[in-house]
Amino acid sequence: MFARETLTRQTFDALIEKIIDEKLEPGDALPATATLAEQFDISRPVVREALSALQACGFVKLRSGYTPVVAELDDRLIRMFISRVSHVQKNSMSRLMEVRMPLEIEAARLAALRADAVERQKILTANDRMQAALRDSSAYPSLDTSFHAEVAEATDNQILLWTIRSIRSELMATMLAVRQYRDENGLVGNEQAQHDEICAAIADGDADAAAAAMKNHLESSSALIKKVEGNNNDH
Numbered sequence: 255m256f257a258r259e260t261l262t263r264q265t266f267d268a269l270i271e272k273i274i275d276e277k278l279e280p281g282d283a284l285p286a287t288a289t290l291a292e293q294f295d296i297s298r299p300v301v302r303e304a305l306s307a308l309q310a311c312g313f314v315k316l317r318s319g320y321t322p323v324v325a326e327l328d329d330r331l332i333r334m335f336i337s338r339v340s341h342v343q344k345n346s347m348s349r350l351m352e353v354r355m356p357l358e359i360e361a362a363r364l365a366a367l368r369a370d371a372v373e374r375q376k377i378l379t380a381n382d383r384m385q386a387a388l389r390d391s392s393a394y395p396s397l398d399t400s401f402h403a404e405v406a407e408a409t410d411n412q413i414l415l416w417t418i419r420s421i422r423s424e425l426m427a428t429m430l431a432v433r434q435y436r437d438e439n440g441l442v443g444n445e446q447a448q449h450d451e452i453c454a455a456i457a458d459g460d461a462d463a464a465a466a467a468m469k470n471h472l473e474s475s476s477a478l479i480k481k482v483e484g485n486n487n488d489h
Contacts, residue, residue, distance in 0.1 A: 261296055265304035268294060270313060273324055280326045284314065287322075332420040340424050345483050347428045350421060351476045355469070357418055361406045362452055362468035366461040369408035374457055380404045381453040388446050391437055395429035401449060405456065405468075432475060435482050448474060 269284070284290070287305070291298045305322050308314045312328035340346040369377070380401040387393040399422060406418040436442045448471035455464035 261300045262303045262307070265294060265296060265300055266307050269304055269308055273313065278324045280324050282324045284322045284324070327416065329416055329420045333423055336421055336424055346424075347431065347479045347483060348476065350424055350428060351472065351479055354418075354421060354425065355472045355476070357414065358402060358405070358472060359465050359468045361402075361409050361414060361418060362456065363461045363465040364411060364414070365405045365408035366456045366459050366464035368410045369456060373404070373408035377401070377404045377408060377453055377456055381449055384449060385446055388442065391433055391442075395426065395433050398429050398445075398449075399426055405452070408456070428479060431482050432478050435478055435485075441478070445471070445474070 269290070272278075272284070278284070285293065287298050287301050290301045294301070305314060305316060308322075309316050309325075312325055312330050314322045315325045316322050340350065365373070365377070380397065384394060384397045384401055387397055402425075403419070403422070406415045409415060433442075436445070448467065451467040452464060452471060455467050
């Protein structure tokens, strides 16, 4: 079925297509290695190599004596790629904010429209935790990312949610840098007021106000990031 020099790669691609085309869910089983080899008219070792590559990429889970199963959704590949790009991109924190801004503004708008009572409470709880830890410079950035994650969870949009999740590790580094700048310049406090506005608008179901509050918050953060990067570039 496949040209021999690219058998493993083409089998890898074919298996991904099979998972997508057949709408297989996490936990669903793929055919046994022997069956796949017969379907693709290739050898079992090639199938095993392709399955091992799929497992390394987070697409399937393999257990000795069992058929392969589709793995839970995993954003590790895109996180690794974004991390790599960020390390070669000048002023990467600002560039990350340029990506983050439209995503999270829309997330706030959708959360206001779509969040159910449980999701609204999770957002309120995340905001309360930030308020309680406002003066804790080590804890606040992590709680901040959790708040934004809860907003994304409430959008009922898996594509938007996973896209936002994929930049979370790089976002954490940015939040730590911004918090340090706030600490050094007596600016701690106004960021919590901005989160309060986002939270209140989502709780009220006011999509326009939620989007505007998120936009104001991210523009304020972006301005601080530019100052942080300016200081770094001066050294």
